Amino acid sequence: MSLPHAILTALLEKPSSGLDLTRRFDKSIGYFWSATHQQIYRELGKLEAEGYIRALPSEQPARGQKKSYEVLPAGRAELERWTAAAQDPKPHRDALLLRLRAAAVVGTAGLEADLRRHLDLHRRQLAEYEEIERRDFTPAPGDDSAQVRLQHLVLRAGIQLETFWTQWLAQALEELPGPADRAS
Amino acid sequence: MSLPHAILTALLEKPSSGLDLTRRFDKSIGYFWSATHQQIYRELGKLEAEGYIRALPSEQPARGQKKSYEVLPAGRAELERWTAAAQDPKPHRDALLLRLRAAAVVGTAGLEADLRRHLDLHRRQLAEYEEIERRDFTPAPGDDSAQVRLQHLVLRAGIQLETFWTQWLAQALEELPGPADRAS
DNA sequence: CCGGACATGTAAAGAGTTACATGATTCC
DNA sequence: GGAATCATGTAACTCTTTACATGTCCGG
Numbered sequence A, B: 001m002s003l004p005h006a007i008l009t010a011l012l013e014k015p016s017s018g019l020d021l022t023r024r025f026d027k028s029i030g031y032f033w034s035a036t037h038q039q040i041y042r043e044l045g046k047l048e049a050e051g052y053i054r055a056l057p058s059e060q061p062a063r064g065q066k067k068s069y070e071v072l073p074a075g076r077a078e079l080e081r082w083t084a085a086a087q088d089p090k091p092h093r094d095a096l097l098l099r100l101r102a103a104a105v106v107g108t109a110g111l112e113a114d115l116r117r118h119l120d121l122h123r124r125q126l127a128e129y130e131e132i133e134r135r136d137f138t139p140a141p142g143d144d145s146a147q148v149r150l151q152h153l154v155l156r157a158g159i160q161l162e163t164f165w166t167q168w169l170a171q172a173l174e175e176l177p178g179p180a181d182r183a184s
Numbered sequence C: 001c002c003g004g005a006c007a008t009g010t011a012a013a014g015a016g017t018t019a020c021a022t023g024a025t026t027c028c
Numbered sequence D: 001g002g003a004a005t006c007a008t009g010t011a012a013c014t015c016t017t018t019a020c021a022t023g024t025c026c027g028g
Helices: A001-012 A017-023 A037-049 A073-084 A096-108 A113-138 A146-175 B003-013 B018-025 B038-049 B073-084 B095-106 B111-136 B144-174
Strands: A053-055 A070-073 B053-055 B068-071
Touching: A001 A017, A001 A070, A001 A073, A001 B095, A017 A037, A017 A113, A017 B111, A037 A053, A037 A070, A037 B053, A070 A073, A070 B053, A073 B095, A073 B111, A096 A113, A113 A146, A113 B003, A113 B073, A146 B095, A146 B144, B003 B018, B003 B038, B003 B068, B003 B073, B018 B038, B038 B053, B053 B073, B068 B073, B095 B111
Parallel strands: none
Antiparallel strands: A053 A070, B053 B068
């Protein structure tokens, strides 16, 4: 039940149309909560029906017409409620770790190439995060509002997670049995 | 599409009944691929229908009777195929990071208690992993088969991830605005 | 022989993904 | 005015979660 709150957050940061949101979910917010445009349009409809958001006055009700939304006070209140509410962490699901566990049983044949590919993807993501940090979070000292500090904290989580994955994958590739003794 | 392969892996490690599997998914495999008993029973039915597994000979077809499964050659072949196949990493979803991002907009009121709770949960998980490492992965040198090394590698991923979260959460708690200037 | 734990399932709702459909705008 | 692109949406399907249902076994 987090998608509506992700959308409310994005709309509070900046009122947007469905496609604008979709684009922002490919970056930024999407780094830790992804969503497709189908999910977003469906959810925008629900949020509007519940009175949490409304379409901006330039109302063209037709299809193919851009429609921007803004958050209403009830929506902000709901987001505040959700932010403060206790939530249990969801159990992780990581297909790659599962595959390594399977490989421990059926052999590592064919695995190396995909591990290298994953390593490359994580390195790119890490570089992207570090670029954002350079660009957006190197202000003059004292310029750090609570809002900026929180955003930076979230970004650092991304950086540290990607750092972990690159290091772990590099280690995994070292430990993988070579082609000689790779059993199946 | 990973649940069937998680089950095949678990069954290859040790033939089990549905409830046995459910218990094992609360530990071990479940550390990185969780599943409820409803999912497991449904998937066992599918896997049996597809000829990947079969019920062990002590066949009591009745309800309330224990029924154990083992993997057939076709099931092992499918697991090998899946292990070697290229797979794109799924985009992450982390509700806690999303909440911090929301808090950057609507304020951090009420957040601290839940962050402390998460920190405690991650510390416990880390301690559990470290206990497993002490118990199962401190053999005499040279005693490390490829299988054991892979299992240890997966466990180390868990340890390092939990280590990251404990450190990051501790840092987050430090940076959180105190009650004095915590705006809403 | 009854209550509780064990064991296997069914039903329905919710969330996410994939494929497709439709109208508007813009560029040639 | 035709093609490509932008923008919004529908439909069908899969996966996951939650709640419930049913039967067996065992201790008292």
